Amino acid sequence: MASVLAVAGLEKRYRRVQALAGVDLAVEPGQLVGLLGPNGAGKSTLVKIACGLVRPTRGRAEVAGAPAGSVAARQALGYLAELFRFPGWMTADEVLALHQRLAHSPGGTAERGELLELVGLPEARRTRVAAMSKGMQQRLGIAQAMVGKPQLLLLDEPTSALDPAGRRVVRELLEELRRRGTSVLLNSHLLSEVELVCDHVVIVDHGRVVAAGAPADLRREGGVEVETAVGVRKFPDARRADVPRLVRELVAAGEDVFGVRVVTSTLEEAYLEVVE
Numbered sequence: 473m474a475s476v477l478a479v480a481g482l483e484k485r486y487r488r489v490q491a492l493a494g495v496d497l498a499v500e501p502g503q504l505v506g507l508l509g510p511n512g513a514g515k516s517t518l519v520k521i522a523c524g525l526v527r528p529t530r531g532r533a534e535v536a537g538a539p540a541g542s543v544a545a546r547q548a549l550g551y552l553a554e555l556f557r558f559p560g561w562m563t564a565d566e567v568l569a570l571h572q573r574l575a576h577s578p579g580g581t582a583e584r585g586e587l588l589e590l591v592g593l594p595e596a597r598r599t600r601v602a603a604m605s606k607g608m609q610q611r612l613g614i615a616q617a618m619v620g621k622p623q624l625l626l627l628d629e630p631t632s633a634l635d636p637a638g639r640r641v642v643r644e645l646l647e648e649l650r651r652r653g654t655s656v657l658l659n660s661h662l663l664s665e666v667e668l669v670c671d672h673v674v675i676v677d678h679g680r681v682v683a684a685g686a687p688a689d690l691r692r693e694g695g696v697e698v699e700t701a702v703g704v705r706k707f708p709d710a711r712r713a714d715v716p717r718l719v720r721e722l723v724a725a726g727e728d729v730f731g732v733r734v735v736t737s738t739l740e741e742a743y744l745e746v747v748e
Contacts, residue, residue: 474536474537475498475499475534476499476500476501476535476536476548476655477497477499477522477533477534477624477655477657478498478532478533478534479495479496479497479498479518479521479522479531479532479533479534480496480531480533481494481495481530481531481532482495482496482497482518482521482530482532482533483495483528483530483679484514484517484521484526484528484529484679485529490678491517491679492514492517492518492528492529493514493678494531494680495514495531495676495679495680495681497518497681497684499655499656499657500655501653501655502653502654502655503650503671503672504646504649504650504655504656504658504669504671504672505655505657505658505671505672506658506660506669506670506672506673506674506687507519507657507659507660507676508661508673508674508675508676508743509675509676509747510677510747513676513677513678513679513747514680515676516554516628518676519551519657519659521540522535522549522626523540523541523546523549523551523626524540524541524542524545524546525541527541535548535549535623536548536549536623536624547622548622548623549623549624549625549626550616550617550618550619550620550625550626551617551625551626551628552614552616552617552625552626552627553628554629554659558601558609558612558613559601560600560601560602561600561601562600562601563597563598563600563601564588564596564598564599564601564612564615565584565588565598567601567612567616568583568584568587568612568615568616568619569584571619572584572619572620575620576620577619577620577621579619579620579621583619584597587615587618590645590648591611591612591614591615591642591645592611592641592645593608593612593615596608596612607634607635607638610631610638611638611641611642614630614642618654621654622654623654624654624655624656624657625654625657626657626659627658629659629660629661630658630660631660631665639662639665642665643665643668646658646669647669663739663740663743664739664740666739667687667738667739670687672684672685672686673685673686673687673690673739675743675746675747677746682746683742683746687739690739690742690743691736691737691738691739691742692736692737692741693711693712693734693735693736693737694708694736694737695707695708695709695734695735696710696711696712696715696718696732696733696734696735697732697735698718698719698722698729698731698732698733700722700727700729700730701727701728701730702727705722711734712734715732715734718732719732
Protein backbone atom coordinates (compact mmCIF):
# COMPACT_ATOMS: atom_id res chain seq x y z
CA MET A 473 0.00 0.00 0.00
CA ALA A 474 1.13 3.58 -0.69
CA SER A 475 2.54 5.64 2.17
CA VAL A 476 0.00 7.85 3.95
CA LEU A 477 2.71 10.52 4.25
CA ALA A 478 5.55 10.57 1.74
CA VAL A 479 8.29 13.19 1.96
CA ALA A 480 11.21 13.21 -0.48
CA GLY A 481 14.13 15.63 -0.75
CA LEU A 482 12.21 18.22 1.25
CA GLU A 483 13.96 21.55 1.68
CA LYS A 484 12.80 24.81 3.23
CA ARG A 485 14.79 28.01 3.46
CA TYR A 486 13.79 31.18 5.28
CA ARG A 487 16.21 33.67 3.73
CA ARG A 488 19.54 32.70 5.30
CA VAL A 489 18.08 30.01 7.57
CA GLN A 490 17.96 26.45 6.18
CA ALA A 491 15.10 24.88 8.16
CA LEU A 492 15.04 21.65 6.14
CA ALA A 493 17.95 20.38 4.07
CA GLY A 494 16.70 17.39 2.10
CA VAL A 495 14.46 15.31 4.36
CA ASP A 496 13.11 11.90 3.31
CA LEU A 497 10.36 10.38 5.45
CA ALA A 498 7.45 7.98 5.07
CA VAL A 499 4.54 7.03 7.30
CA GLU A 500 2.85 3.77 6.33
CA PRO A 501 -0.83 2.85 6.91
CA GLY A 502 -1.44 2.11 10.58
CA GLN A 503 2.09 3.14 11.57
CA LEU A 504 2.96 5.32 14.57
CA VAL A 505 6.06 7.38 13.78
CA GLY A 506 7.83 9.48 16.41
CA LEU A 507 9.47 12.67 15.13
CA LEU A 508 12.30 13.70 17.44
CA GLY A 509 14.88 16.45 17.44
CA PRO A 510 16.10 19.47 19.40
CA ASN A 511 14.45 22.87 19.20
CA GLY A 512 15.09 24.42 15.81
CA ALA A 513 15.80 21.07 14.15
CA GLY A 514 13.04 21.54 11.56
CA LYS A 515 10.31 19.32 13.02
CA SER A 516 7.60 21.98 13.15
CA THR A 517 8.45 23.16 9.63
CA LEU A 518 8.07 19.60 8.37
CA VAL A 519 4.67 19.24 10.06
CA LYS A 520 3.47 22.61 8.72
CA ILE A 521 4.48 21.63 5.18
CA ALA A 522 2.55 18.37 5.53
CA CYS A 523 -0.48 20.39 6.65
CA GLY A 524 -0.15 22.79 3.73
CA LEU A 525 0.53 25.76 6.02
CA VAL A 526 4.05 26.27 4.62
CA ARG A 527 5.32 25.73 1.09
CA PRO A 528 8.62 23.89 0.59
CA THR A 529 11.53 25.48 -1.24
CA ARG A 530 12.32 22.20 -2.97
CA GLY A 531 11.22 18.54 -2.83
CA ARG A 532 7.78 17.06 -2.40
CA ALA A 533 5.35 16.09 0.35
CA GLU A 534 2.24 14.00 -0.28
CA VAL A 535 -0.61 12.99 2.02
CA ALA A 536 -2.59 9.93 0.91
CA GLY A 537 -1.13 10.32 -2.56
CA ALA A 538 -2.18 13.98 -2.94
CA PRO A 539 0.15 17.01 -2.84
CA ALA A 540 0.39 18.49 0.64
CA GLY A 541 -1.89 21.49 0.97
CA SER A 542 -4.37 20.31 -1.67
CA VAL A 543 -8.02 19.79 -0.78
CA ALA A 544 -7.62 16.00 -1.01
CA ALA A 545 -4.58 16.04 1.26
CA ARG A 546 -6.27 18.21 3.88
CA GLN A 547 -9.33 15.95 3.88
CA ALA A 548 -7.06 12.98 4.66
CA LEU A 549 -5.38 14.41 7.76
CA GLY A 550 -6.13 15.70 11.23
CA TYR A 551 -3.87 18.16 13.01
CA LEU A 552 -3.26 19.22 16.60
CA ALA A 553 -0.87 22.15 16.97
CA GLU A 554 1.38 22.45 20.00
CA LEU A 555 -0.19 25.82 20.89
CA PHE A 556 -3.94 25.92 20.34
CA ARG A 557 -6.91 27.61 21.95
CA PHE A 558 -10.62 26.89 21.80
CA PRO A 559 -13.24 29.54 22.71
CA GLY A 560 -13.71 29.37 26.47
CA TRP A 561 -17.49 29.71 26.26
CA MET A 562 -17.87 26.63 24.05
CA THR A 563 -18.65 23.20 25.45
CA ALA A 564 -16.69 20.14 24.35
CA ASP A 565 -19.66 19.07 22.24
CA GLU A 566 -19.83 22.48 20.55
CA VAL A 567 -16.10 22.46 19.78
CA LEU A 568 -16.40 19.09 18.05
CA ALA A 569 -19.58 20.14 16.24
CA LEU A 570 -17.76 23.21 14.88
CA HIS A 571 -14.90 21.07 13.56
CA GLN A 572 -17.37 18.62 12.06
CA ARG A 573 -18.80 21.50 10.02
CA LEU A 574 -15.32 22.68 9.01
CA ALA A 575 -14.32 19.13 7.97
CA HIS A 576 -17.71 18.37 6.37
CA SER A 577 -18.00 15.30 8.59
CA PRO A 578 -21.43 13.63 8.61
CA GLY A 579 -20.71 11.84 11.91
CA GLY A 580 -23.09 13.94 13.98
CA THR A 581 -23.82 13.28 17.65
CA ALA A 582 -22.62 9.67 17.49
CA GLU A 583 -19.16 10.66 16.26
CA ARG A 584 -18.79 13.35 18.92
CA GLY A 585 -19.74 10.92 21.67
CA GLU A 586 -17.33 8.27 20.37
CA LEU A 587 -14.44 10.73 20.18
CA LEU A 588 -14.99 12.01 23.71
CA GLU A 589 -15.12 8.41 24.91
CA LEU A 590 -11.86 7.62 23.11
CA VAL A 591 -9.94 10.50 24.71
CA GLY A 592 -11.29 9.82 28.20
CA LEU A 593 -13.76 12.72 28.36
CA PRO A 594 -17.16 10.98 28.24
CA GLU A 595 -18.56 13.13 31.06
CA ALA A 596 -17.29 16.45 29.66
CA ARG A 597 -19.73 16.82 26.79
CA ARG A 598 -21.50 19.81 28.39
CA THR A 599 -18.40 21.19 30.10
CA ARG A 600 -17.19 24.57 28.87
CA VAL A 601 -13.58 24.89 27.75
CA ALA A 602 -12.94 27.64 30.33
CA ALA A 603 -13.80 25.18 33.11
CA MET A 604 -11.45 22.46 31.81
CA SER A 605 -7.96 21.75 33.05
CA LYS A 606 -5.10 22.09 30.60
CA GLY A 607 -4.95 18.29 30.35
CA MET A 608 -8.65 18.06 29.50
CA GLN A 609 -8.24 20.72 26.82
CA GLN A 610 -5.29 18.77 25.39
CA ARG A 611 -7.39 15.62 25.10
CA LEU A 612 -10.23 17.62 23.53
CA GLY A 613 -7.67 18.88 21.02
CA ILE A 614 -6.80 15.31 20.10
CA ALA A 615 -10.51 14.55 19.69
CA GLN A 616 -10.97 17.44 17.24
CA ALA A 617 -8.00 16.21 15.21
CA MET A 618 -9.81 12.90 14.78
CA VAL A 619 -13.03 14.39 13.44
CA GLY A 620 -13.95 12.82 10.11
CA LYS A 621 -11.77 9.72 10.64
CA PRO A 622 -8.63 11.03 8.89
CA GLN A 623 -6.08 8.58 7.51
CA LEU A 624 -3.22 10.54 9.09
CA LEU A 625 -2.96 12.38 12.39
CA LEU A 626 -0.25 15.02 12.90
CA LEU A 627 0.13 15.51 16.65
CA ASP A 628 2.50 18.21 17.90
CA GLU A 629 3.46 17.58 21.56
CA PRO A 630 0.06 16.00 22.43
CA THR A 631 1.10 14.86 25.94
CA SER A 632 3.12 17.91 27.03
CA ALA A 633 0.43 19.22 29.41
CA LEU A 634 -0.78 15.87 30.71
CA ASP A 635 -0.14 14.17 34.03
CA PRO A 636 0.93 10.49 34.07
CA ALA A 637 -2.68 9.29 34.04
CA GLY A 638 -3.49 11.54 31.10
CA ARG A 639 -0.42 10.34 29.18
CA ARG A 640 -1.54 6.76 29.73
CA VAL A 641 -4.95 7.62 28.24
CA VAL A 642 -3.23 9.06 25.18
CA ARG A 643 -0.96 5.99 24.86
CA GLU A 644 -3.99 3.72 24.94
CA LEU A 645 -5.68 5.96 22.38
CA LEU A 646 -2.68 5.76 20.03
CA GLU A 647 -2.64 1.97 20.35
CA GLU A 648 -6.35 1.89 19.48
CA LEU A 649 -5.69 4.06 16.44
CA ARG A 650 -3.01 1.61 15.33
CA ARG A 651 -5.54 -1.23 15.57
CA ARG A 652 -7.95 0.82 13.46
CA GLY A 653 -5.32 1.42 10.80
CA THR A 654 -4.93 5.17 11.43
CA SER A 655 -1.42 6.53 10.87
CA VAL A 656 0.15 9.00 13.31
CA LEU A 657 3.14 11.31 13.08
CA LEU A 658 3.93 12.22 16.68
CA ASN A 659 6.18 15.22 17.30
CA SER A 660 7.32 15.00 20.92
CA HIS A 661 10.13 15.77 23.34
CA LEU A 662 8.99 13.00 25.71
CA LEU A 663 11.28 10.23 24.51
CA SER A 664 9.96 7.72 27.03
CA GLU A 665 6.46 8.12 25.56
CA VAL A 666 7.75 7.74 22.00
CA GLU A 667 9.69 4.63 22.99
CA LEU A 668 6.55 3.05 24.46
CA VAL A 669 4.12 3.58 21.58
CA CYS A 670 5.93 4.26 18.30
CA ASP A 671 6.76 1.63 15.69
CA HIS A 672 9.31 3.85 13.98
CA VAL A 673 11.39 6.85 15.05
CA VAL A 674 12.89 9.61 12.92
CA ILE A 675 15.47 11.91 14.52
CA VAL A 676 16.02 15.27 12.83
CA ASP A 677 18.84 17.71 13.54
CA HIS A 678 19.81 20.86 11.63
CA GLY A 679 17.18 20.11 9.02
CA ARG A 680 18.43 16.60 8.23
CA VAL A 681 17.46 13.07 9.25
CA VAL A 682 20.35 11.86 11.40
CA ALA A 683 18.84 8.52 12.50
CA ALA A 684 15.75 6.46 11.74
CA GLY A 685 14.43 3.03 12.61
CA ALA A 686 12.45 1.06 15.16
CA PRO A 687 13.19 2.14 18.75
CA ALA A 688 14.76 -1.26 19.46
CA ASP A 689 17.06 -0.88 16.45
CA LEU A 690 18.31 2.52 17.61
CA ARG A 691 19.24 1.26 21.06
CA ARG A 692 22.67 -0.32 21.49
CA GLU A 693 23.77 -3.23 23.61
CA GLY A 694 26.23 -2.28 26.32
CA GLY A 695 27.44 -5.51 27.87
CA VAL A 696 26.05 -8.35 29.95
CA GLU A 697 25.54 -8.58 33.71
CA VAL A 698 25.28 -11.99 35.41
CA GLU A 699 23.98 -12.32 38.97
CA THR A 700 25.89 -15.01 40.86
CA ALA A 701 26.20 -16.13 44.47
CA VAL A 702 29.26 -13.91 44.94
CA GLY A 703 27.72 -10.81 43.33
CA VAL A 704 27.04 -9.35 39.90
CA ARG A 705 29.65 -10.22 37.29
CA LYS A 706 29.94 -7.61 34.52
CA PHE A 707 31.09 -8.31 30.97
CA PRO A 708 31.08 -4.88 29.24
CA ASP A 709 32.18 -6.17 25.83
CA ALA A 710 29.73 -9.08 25.69
CA ARG A 711 26.55 -9.14 23.61
CA ARG A 712 23.31 -11.10 23.72
CA ALA A 713 24.80 -13.87 21.57
CA ASP A 714 27.51 -14.38 24.21
CA VAL A 715 25.08 -15.14 27.05
CA PRO A 716 24.86 -18.98 26.65
CA ARG A 717 28.66 -19.26 26.54
CA LEU A 718 29.14 -17.01 29.58
CA VAL A 719 26.62 -18.98 31.62
CA ARG A 720 28.21 -22.31 30.67
CA GLU A 721 31.65 -21.05 31.63
CA LEU A 722 30.50 -19.68 34.98
CA VAL A 723 28.63 -22.89 35.85
CA ALA A 724 31.62 -24.98 34.78
CA ALA A 725 33.76 -22.86 37.11
CA GLY A 726 31.47 -23.78 40.01
CA GLU A 727 29.47 -20.55 40.24
CA ASP A 728 25.71 -20.45 40.81
CA VAL A 729 23.87 -18.26 38.29
CA PHE A 730 20.64 -16.57 39.40
CA GLY A 731 19.98 -14.13 36.58
CA VAL A 732 21.29 -12.56 33.40
CA ARG A 733 20.67 -9.08 32.04
CA VAL A 734 21.70 -7.75 28.63
CA VAL A 735 22.46 -4.07 29.16
CA THR A 736 21.02 -1.83 26.43
CA SER A 737 20.97 1.91 25.98
CA THR A 738 17.69 3.79 26.15
CA LEU A 739 16.17 5.71 23.26
CA GLU A 740 17.15 8.88 25.11
CA GLU A 741 20.80 7.80 25.13
CA ALA A 742 20.64 6.92 21.44
CA TYR A 743 19.03 10.29 20.73
CA LEU A 744 21.68 12.24 22.62
CA GLU A 745 24.43 10.33 20.85
CA VAL A 746 23.28 11.43 17.39
CA VAL A 747 22.28 15.03 18.17
CA GLU A 748 25.26 15.94 20.36
